[in-house]
Amino acid sequence: MKSFLFATFTLCLGAAALQADTKVIEAFEGDGFDSWQATGTGFGLAPIAGKVDGVNGEFRNYGGNALVCSGLRGDAATGTLTSPEMKLTHASLGFLVAGGNHPGKTAVQLLIGGKVVRETTGANDLTLRETVWDIAEFKGKSGVIRIIDTHVGAWGFIAADHFVFSSEAKPAFPKGGRPKPKADSSLVRVVGEGSAALVPGATFKVSADRKVTGVTSPTAIGFANDGSVYVAESHRFRFGVEDDRNHLYWYHDDLAAATTADRLALHKKWEAKRSHEWMTAKSELIRHVGGEQADGTFTTNKIFSGGFNEVLDGTGAGVMAWDDTVYFACIPKLWMMQDAKQDGVETARKVIEDGFGVRISLSGHDMNGFAIGPDGRVWGTIGDRGFNVTTKEGKKYDSRNRGAVFRFEPDGTNFEVVHFGLRNPKEIAFDDFGNAFSVDNNSDQGDAARVVYVVEGADSGWEMEHQAMHTFHRSIGLEQRPLSRWMTEKVWELQNPAQPAFIIPPSAYISSGPSGLTYHPGAGFLESEAGHFHICDYRGSAGASGIWSFKMEPAGAGMKMTSSHQLLWGVAATDVEYDWKGRLVVSDFITGWESHQAGRLVTLEAGKMMKPDAVAPVAALINGGIAKASSAELAALLAHADQRVRLRAQIELTRRPDAAERFEAATQSAHALERVHGIWGLGILARRGAAIAPGSAWKGPTPLASVEARTAAARRLVPLLTHADAEVRAQAVRALEEAPLKGNDLPLGKLILDPSLRVRSFAAIAAARLGADKHLPEVLAMLKENADADPVLRHAGSFAIDHLCKTAESFDAVAKDDNASVRLAAVITLRRRNDASAARFVKDKSTLVADEAIRAIHDLGFEAGRPAVAALIDDLGAREWTTFMLRRLTHSAFRLGGEANAARVVAIAANEKLPAEARAEALRLLALWANPYPVDQSTGHWAPLPARDAKELRASLSAALPTLLKGESDILRASLELVEQYKLEVASLSNELLSGLVANTKLSGSARAKALELWLERKPADLADVAGKYAKDKQDEVAMVAIGALAYLNPAQGLIELSKSATTGSAARRQGAWKALAKLPAPGVDALFITNLKALEQAKGVSPAAIELLEAAALRSEPTVKEALVATQKAIAGGSDKLAKWLPALEGGDAKNGFALFTALPAGQCLRCHRASDDAHAAGGEAGPNLAGIAKRGDRRYLLESVVNSGAVIVAGYGTVNIDLANGGALVGTLIKDDKDNVDVDVAGNRWRVARKDIKAMSTPVSGMPAMDALTLPEVRDMVAWLATLEKAPKKAKVADPKPLDIATIKPVVVTAVANVDPAVMELGKQAYMTCMACHGPNAEGTVLAPPLAKSNWVNGPVENLIRIQLRGLQGPITVSGKKYTPPVPMMALPQQTDEQIAAVLTYVRNSFGNSAPAVTPAQVKAQRGEVGKPPLTEADLVPAK
DSSP states (O other): OOOTTSOOGGGGGTSOOOOOSEEEEEOOOSSSOTTOEEEESTTTTSOBOSOOTTSSSOOBSOSTTOBEESOBTBTTOOEEEEOOOEEOOSSEEEEEEEEOOBTTTEEEEEEETTEEEEEEEOOSEEEEEEEEEEOGGGTTOEEEEEEEEOOOSTTOOEEEEEEEEESSSSOOOOOOOSOOOOGGGOOEEOTTSTTOEEOTTEEEEEEEEHHHHOOOSEEEEEEOTTSOEEEEEOSOBTTTBOOGGGOGGGHHHHHHOOSHHHHHHHHHHTTTTSOHHHHTSSOEEEEEEEOOOTTSOOOEEEEEEEEEOSTTOOOOOEEEEETTEEEEEETTEEEEEEOTTSSSOOOEEEEEEEOBOOOOOSTTOSEEEEEEOTTSOEEEEEOTTOEEEEOTTSOEEEETTOEEEEEEOTTSOSOEEEEEEESSBOOOEEOTTOOEEEEEOOOSSSOOOEEEEOOTTEEOOOOTHHHHTTTTTGGGTOSSOOOOHHHHTTTTSSSOTTSOSSSOOOSEEOOSSEEEEEEOOSSSSOGGGTTOEEEEEOOSBGGGOEEEEEEEEEETTEEEEEEEEEEEESSOEEEEEEOTTSOEEEEEOOBOSSOOSOOEEEEEEESSOSSHHHHTTHHHIIIIIHHHOOHHHHHHHTTOSSHHHHHHHHHHHTTSTTHHHHHHHHHTOSSHHHHHHHHHHHHHHHHTSSOOOTTHHHHOOOOOOOHHHHHHHHHTTGGGGGOSSHHHHHHHHHHTTTSSSOGGGSOHHHHHTOSSHHHHHHHHHHHHHHTOGGGHHHHHHHHHHHTTSOHHHHHHHHHHHHHHOOSHHHHHHHHTOSOHHHHHHHHHHHHHTTOGGGGGGTTOSSHHHHHHHHHHHHHHTOGGGHHHHHHGGGGGGGSOOOHHHHHHHHHHHHHHOSHHHHHHHHHHHHOTTSOHHHHHHHHHHHHTTTSOOSBOTTTOOBOOOOOOOTHHHHHHHHHHHHHHTOTTSHHHHHHHHHHHHHTOOOTTOOHHHHHHHHHOTTSOHHHHHHHHHHHHHTOOTTHHHHHHHHTTOSSHHHHHHHHHHHHHHOHHHHHHHHHHHHHHSOHHHHHHHHHHHTTOOOTTHHHHHHHHHHHHHHTTTOOTTHHHHHHHHHHOOOHHHHHHHHHHHHHHHOSSOTTGGGGGGSSOOOHHHHHHHHHHOTTTOGGGTOBOOSOTTSOBOSSSOOOTTGGGTSOHHHHHHHHHOGGGSOOTTOEEEEEEETTSOEEEEEEEEEOSSEEEEEETTEEEEEEGGGEEEEOOOEEOSOOOTTSOHHHHHHHHHHHTTOOOOOOOOOOOOOEEOOGGGSOOOOOOOOTTOOHHHHHHHHHHHHHHHHHHOTTSOOBTTBOOOTTOTTTTSOHHHHHHHHHHOBOSOEEETTEEEOOSSOBOOOTTSOHHHHHHHHHHHHTSTTOOOOOOOHHHHHHTGGGTTSOOBOGGGSOOOO
């Protein structure tokens, strides 16, 4: 089966797809349904992995690791799962299906236009079978796939998986189900625990059930010194912690968020859809579970900490106790709490840092905790909800779209980021040699969960926008999933040649839903697990979840997995930790993808424990024994079998006066682990002296040792740099990274070229941290020897260049090195520095180097370097290009704009040597040239561009047409659409080419008609024959062009043909016929017009071709026709009907044209305020009502009135009212409901119910929709036709009832007269401003649609600016009172207002909302009327305002 990642760009152009044999629609391999929408409870919140509570037995024969099933709560559960609307691009649609055999009730269905056209049920079994539908007859149409379950009896569920389009009748399907344990690690079933199974030699016990201990929705656990447990509970998961997949309307705002303040503004903006009351109803909790009995069960519990229920608060997904301090991960803050008596009672709390969770992203991509590192610091992770943090020490970290590994001192100081570019890393753990690992989750794109080796300064390549290109592609304007950096360039895979050079690839793959992570301490549990990490694999249900065990070992400078097996399966494990008695404790979420009233702790104990004698004293040592031990005892503990004892003894020993001598002695030990802890202890002493204790946060800071003391400790490590054991050399040089020594005085050069690649990587990073610039030659030599074979070494070399080349001259020497590996490292350095001078490398003789430079400039938006990238299009033959690199060049040229870059994009489209995908993408971008999408569709980044003049591309595109219009390809079809879109010059096209296009019935009617028109205008010798042939064409557009030509050749014959078409044909033919009859010189034409004008008069102006008839009659010269026209027009316009002049627009419109007008109409800018779809992916605003279902609200007259007289038809919830209260107060807001007892009104997102008795007066609702007088009759007709197609109403969102308003809380309005302003003018302006509220807000505070007017420098500035904006509109970014705003669409011109109206509203705004400026007079407005009709203004056109 071919990859589903092929380019399908021409689908975005409305043309047929560039088909591969098979294209995956949805594989259901993630922790959600991607862009499919679920209703009911049956499908839950995510796919299942073979087994689900509620279905007896396990599914078989599904593809990959998961499938979808509606039986999550048994047969009685119901629901639907529906795909987004998609174009049917292939002849076949295949999938796997099982479950109940109930037609129409448990089925997979294909719906087109809301009608079921294909359906398949299950066969009352659990084995998924292959099903393929023949959909050739629907090819090119749009439809949705719906998986439905409405049956509540036996076999009342449906299961499905792996939907594909295929050009073959029998596409291949993947099979196999979830990975099974290896044969030599077969698990033993746990009696009484359903499907739970455990590694042999261990026992299973529920140690804390919910009934006794209250454990609920546990996400993480941490052990107190006394063995009691702190349990992090998520009560907000899906109940306050949101997910972009469920709120697509705010996705653009989420992409644009740069700080947590931006996210808070997002939530305020959308509070009407997701209320803050709902979001803050529940809190994350930390529960303290204690009272352990002799049998290992816990019997007591108390809430240790709560109050984590602010709007911005995320999932509490990490907890760790260390002495009297509890660390808690809950965005937006990283917390520490004091448990002074260590009895489960919180006595104090502090914020370590704030600013986490800039984005909403996907639920669960939060912070996770924690582990004590060999450096004595606390380490943790965060997912791609990102962070933008300025630390207490003033260091700035802007990682708004990426996850990371971080660390900080135990007292919460000196937060720093270690490793970037992670998606959803689940916790962190260290092996015996201090190697740090996390496991990062897959992204539901066919990638795998990855073991990440944590390296200082490294980047794993993930950013949230990679998800945008897959899950949210429709939300960023792409109908089909595009090529993506993450998948196309194999960023997620193990090391491979397609990858970018700036990343460190993962070390291994394991699990599908990684959660808690820990490491076997070396004593306790099973000896077979020693040296292994354990990772929870949570997949939404117990039967599909468990724990994997795996082992990592060094491989070059990196790491590799040497073994893996399942440790426990059939338990919904979310975290796993070893207790102080050598047992493995697991938090069990029970099931599901949301917080619920269930949970427990499970303890696994070995029948034969590893090193029981070593385990016996651990609990006592942790619970005070280490703190009380002498220096000699602590030194002895550095060789203890338990890693945790060794580490805590090491940290405690740093606080003793003889620590340096004790550690140095340990470094001479023959015991490898004792030696390592000696090195680490000296490293802490060299870095800061005594290690900071967690209690320092509450008792006072731990002082930094003197430079002399730290230097002395560091010098004890220096001899180890020449130790015979490579691991000792590696650990010693790593421990010196932060020592107060001069790097140039250390023998780092030799270590940088050490035989051990592991030593080399640590030495290069140490050289960087220590400023050892004299060893730069060795760094370069290392890079040359490596020749890019080991990505960790490449990273270390680049990291060193970054830190050691502090001057332009020193870096320039590196950049000019003859060796490509050195230059590649230099480019990576520039990427890390966000330096656009990477442009110097885009023409490097090494394509690897050049590609990395192009990648940095384009992907990170280095605008100063972008022209160099775009210019590469001018000489594509100089090297070979991958399709994705061509995509970068094309998008860079597109983003730059201008004639030269338009010509470059055209050159890509016209280059027949390039891949069809690249050419099609160029054509798609050309179609967007004038109005670029606000998201960069090559990267997924929020990056709005201003509107541009289409004339930039007309000349180059016209010149390229002969090439673009060759053959019968998708390129040809898209090119013809551009001919129509931009009205291109086509004189260069040959008659042969045009005749071929006309004959090509696969093309659209408009394209063929255009080609025929061009051909016939050249008067070919066989003109009559050609016109006669195509006059009978099935496509109206083609036939009308041909009939028009016949009329020209033989007017009498033409009159016969045209009169038939004008009275009996389709609407399009009738309209075309009247256009042709307007100038037809044939006897009898006048009679035809008179007859039809009278008929139109009788019909009161309603006819599919009324507009064309009236326009054609006006062009006739016959007096009788003119008389008849006047009579008809008078009759139509007569009477009291306000819609009379618009009635010719009632019928005959083009719905496709109407939709185009909706999306791009300058006069109305409908899309700014309205959405027109039940699909939340659809573009559009929220200021006006959703137009979906409007066709069911009334007839065409209703639709017409909605367009041309919006004030007459105000949908509930969208009319603005002024309410004067009985106590003298006032409200301004949106009227929701008005009945005899109450008035419901939305005031700035707060929904209030005002008793009628409390209302003194209320104004008539005013529509925020502007007058549509600027629309032409044909435009109105097309809009009506399109609105008439919108029959499917959106689902009604559940909204909380308004709160009763106590008017005593509303202060009486004190009316202050404005000096020199007529109160009547202010009142008129106030009423007029109600129309402005939709965009500027009721208090002029601004919205996403328009900037604020309150306290605005522009409002208080030169009056001519405001008048000109009213008359011409405004487009592009504008800086208001120091803050830059980029409205999504231009502000429309409103010249239809009178001078008095404009003067009044401007006067009102200039003297309200904190503004104070002179009144505007009608005379001032009149003086500017000459501005009407000119292009919209930009900020540069305005008179500067202070």
